[in-house]
Amino acid sequence: MLTMFRWLLRLTVGLLLLLVLAGVLTWYFAIRSLPTYSANYEVTGITAPVEIVRSTENVPHIFGQSDEDVFFALGLAHAQDRLFQMNVLRRAAQGRLAEIQGPRALPADDLARRLGLYRRAQASLEAQDAPTRAALAAYADGVNQWIRLVNEGARGRGAPEFFLFPDVIPYWQPADSLAILKLLAASTTNAAADEILRARLSLAFPQHGTELLARPGLPANLPRYADLFTGARLGTPERRLDPAARHDPVGYLRPGLALGGNAFAAAPRRTTGDSTLLAADLHxxxxxxxxxxxxxxxxxxxxxxxxxxxxxxxxxxxxxHDLAWSLTPAAIDDADVVIEEVQPGNSDRYRGRDGWTAFDTRQEVIRVEGGSDQTITLRETANGPIVPGLDPGLRDVTPIGHVAALRWTGLSREDGTMSALMGMMRAGSAAAAARALQGVVAPAVTVTLAEQRQVSTIRGGLVPERHPEHPGGGALPAPGWLDETDWTGLVPLAGAPAIPDSGIAVASEEPGRDGLRHARLSRLLGEREVHSRDSFIAAQLDVVSPAARALLPLVGADLWFTGDPAAPGTSDRQRQDALALLAEWDGAMSEHLPEPLIYAAWMAALQDRLIRDELGPLADDITDLQPGFMDAVFRNRGGAARWCDIIQSAAVEDCTTIARQALDRAILDLSARFGPDVASWRWGDAHQARHIHPGLGRLPALGWIMNITQSVSGGDFTIARSGLFGQGDQPFAAVNGAGFRGVFDLADPDSSVFIISTGQSGHPLSRHYDDLAGLWRRGEYARMSLDPELARAASVGTTHLSPAP
Structure with missing residues (x-):
């Protein structure tokens, strides 16, 4: 017995020692991948010495004797701090995420391959102008030199994540940068997803379903979707949306989840200084x-x-020195879903405009970590690539014996958007920026500009021209074999800079929105005759919800202060307390208040109650609040109050009854989570910004270390946006927001400020991994200066690059 005890003791001690050794080795190799910012490197690819000065916030200030050398150093700096992120973005564009992420990345890879993002990026390389091709090549050389330095110096593979993934790091190619731009363009547009959802709504509720997504600019009388395909059979509708998929950190290719934002500027006559102001936040x-x-x-x-x-x-x-700028997406309809009929008995051909035509086909293999490799057949028609995985609901609207293709401006193989944006970046005036932006294809953008003496906006991108007899009006998927479905041309958005008469320029365009944020921002800026940097910061951080201010007086019109006082502890008393709080609320979505939580839960429950009996399971896929629809219902615009009547019940319900029932439902759910005291609830307890790591964020232990979770103010429609997800066990989590904020003061340029939502480094052991996250949450900023002496005086390290012999 004593011998057995001794052996068990030795085994236990040995295991503990092995665990300690494994921990020490893991720590050592992870530390090895931390870049040293005070260093001297001999590199190939530059013509003269280059200096990278890192400011206190780890912002690299790059000084070189040629533009190519500067872009080389930017590539090296990006790779030092964000090599794993760059590799994930590149893989997402190539359709190769499943090689490291496993089967859950298959849908994103399948879509990226079918869209041919990387092939089209490679083809577009020749469409770039000479300075841009030189910049892309120099940038790629800088990335690759850091990869070489990592390999030669045994620097932990460049990032600790690479130890956990079976990943080979290929050298960077100029086309990789173009592919990432195409990936972001594909993720920015909501046009195709909205068409599919409208079609599903039309099928679920043919008479009035599309009222739910009514938007300015849409055709007044959309046809019933089923009438576009007379005689065709549609499959049984299913609930397609996976609530977790929309927040999956590998899901870079998800419509509407990429670039968004606000930008606004003031001319000198509207500022306290002697020059212009510009504020930008990129969502x-x-x-x-x-x-x-x-x-x-x-x-x-x-x-x-x-x-x-x-x-x-x-x-x-x-x-x-003389120009500030910011990009925001231009909310245009730049894509169409086209339904193609497959020839009966021959799946290799489709119905073209001149008869049965062969698909253009090719096969590719998607390699899957921890699973079987998948061979997919890519098919393309004259209208565009066949994209069965474009949207979870696409199968519901694709008739049996048909397939869906995508026509999108970003599928161009001669896309000069990168050259246009680089030309705009180098422009010294609004006129020069306007000339550069004529080459933008996708994504379509609005650029807000502030020169020393004036502010302006310019749009860039291509807008499809549709046939006047287009069967779906460009708002619904349409038959691909009809001549009327084809685009008649592409019209450039770019023109002369638009100079506002008021001296205030505002751009706040995001696909699928009701213009509420733009209206709030315009009103806020118009209330002051003269603006300062501080007033621009205050506007940028505004958390008043225009949706709440518009909807609550309508929805609660017949509920305020009605009925006899109820006894404490009863559900009636809870409703009265909640209504009393909302009646005095100014709409500020502050994390410290209970009113935003009551409002958000009430509106979610109300919208669901209005639409579920008509739409059935499809209601689960309406994850965003639709203020325009709610306004129409409670004003009975066009008879929209019909949505308040529950079809399945014998009684005829009115909107006041439905509003009260929805509020009771919301209070019941919130009480189960936060207790019965309505006044003790806090928006920040439910509304938390979840910054998820794209590689390790879903792993139980490592996710707790890698992810950043913060309670925040704001909501879907506030200027300081923190968008809601709408479903799952955390329905009020903030899944998107301002990844960057900046306020640029050209009267005193060095007083300009900016911030990002996490930190500059992607390395979890770096102090710069999350050092800016707290400032971002509190609405604080870091100083932005172009003074090289200021950068050197507060530097955390300087990297010297010299040409290798």
């Missing part, structure tokens, strides 16, 4: 690290500083 799905990375470049045209995306040599929002 994106919240991840850790943030999609954005701050950098300063000293180019031949002058110094510029602002927000980049690792993987691309672009500053999307920033300033130089």
């Amino acid at each position: 994106v799905k919240l991840t850790v690290p943030s999609l954005y990375y701050l950098a300063r470049l000293e180019l031949h045209s002058g110094g510029i500083i602002g927000a980049t995306i690792p993987g691309m040599p672009l500053i999307l929002a920033g300033r130089g």
